[in-house]
Amino acid sequence: MPDTLRLVTFNIAHGRGLSLYQKFSSPERIRKNLRAIGELMVKVDADIVAMQEVDEDSHWNWNINLLKEIQAVAGYEYAELGVNNRRTGKRPLAYGNAILSRHRLEHWHTQSFGEATLGEKGFLYAEIDYKGQVVPLLNAHLDFRSRKRRVEQVESIMDYIIENAHRGPDERPLAPIICGDFNSRSKPQADAVNHLFQHILKHREYHLYPRDKRTFPAHLPSKTIDFVFLPEPYRMTRCEVLPGFLSDHKPVLLEFEL
Template identity: 50%
Template structure:
């Protein structure tokens, strides 16, 4: 088990297991499996306690119906996993994908929400409550719309309503304040976009930190990063020891990895 005084978290959009290519359907099953092997190697090297993944397929025709999270779990040392499917289509060309979580800690409860009902390209979020040595820790993993700023704000408002309903950010509840992470498809500097909107809400609840920040926050595209799209929001139960965007080419996104010191129980 991980140490009781630190916590390591990684978030990564794995692009349906296609690696650096433009479309997963161009790959054979062996090609998808090679790509997943590279992702698993990265996870084993980094050794995060919690791994949040986006664009994770459960049963999709375009990557040979390989269950990506099961494959990654089998190649790593994570005892616990959850996949929240927010895009599902039946028929001859089935699709089933969403956001996944790998954890060294037991998952005591998990659920997921789709933002809409589209049969292709739908986004959503999942939330897993983890049993850690320092308390029950909710982890939210989300993926927002890439086309529309207005839609991203609407999606963040859906998440805020979920957090309010769960009372996750209220002091004195039996759980820690949540870690929120994922692919926001927007930068952190735009006041009218999703990252700043969510950050403003979380800071109104308690003193959250945003990782990464500054010039080193760029995660997309991985070969020559121009945009910071992937972030982790850290509640005040933790102090950020280190925050970095890892130089990695397992996907079109680079992973964000943070190491946290545990300060107190909520």
């Protein structure tokens, strides 16, 4: 029987749940929501969790380290946070993308798409060691305002993958799993998801998940903007948009065979 791994991608919205702004939530409420996120990851038995909008030390959610709170509840041994926004002063901000894993992280790299100190997006790349096999993962968060900017960000992702791909024993580049919040649907030909899909298909066969399931907004999902691009030879065995109201996004669970 092939080994299987379970991956969850989830924009946790700075831990605020369905609140419009994280500063409106008390520290107790944020911590309660973080506990619920950790408990959900245990319940679905996720091996790897890729999260977006994860704060390390931000004034607007009481300087709580969100990654450490979730990690402590869910019991993940390995964790890495890639900060895309860092602002000092009276109202400090430090947040970005994060990965939790039950398997060792061999290598990681974080890259911001720009230099803004508020609202900047980026990606976190990591190589996960599963029984001696490298599983590359790229966790991305794209701009929500500008289609043009999203396409430029996709180009940055592809440049990084092409230049830094891990090579297997046969010296062939390993295709990473790509996941995250793309702030774009899959249908528009000129937007980020389709642009990325067409790019990566030139190099390796990929499949896009979820299919026909909505991820945003959580209270009444009307569109899918959270995706997993799964390359061959991995094979999807289960894909589910998880229920609940822990963020304005729904988490996506993808189980796949190695």
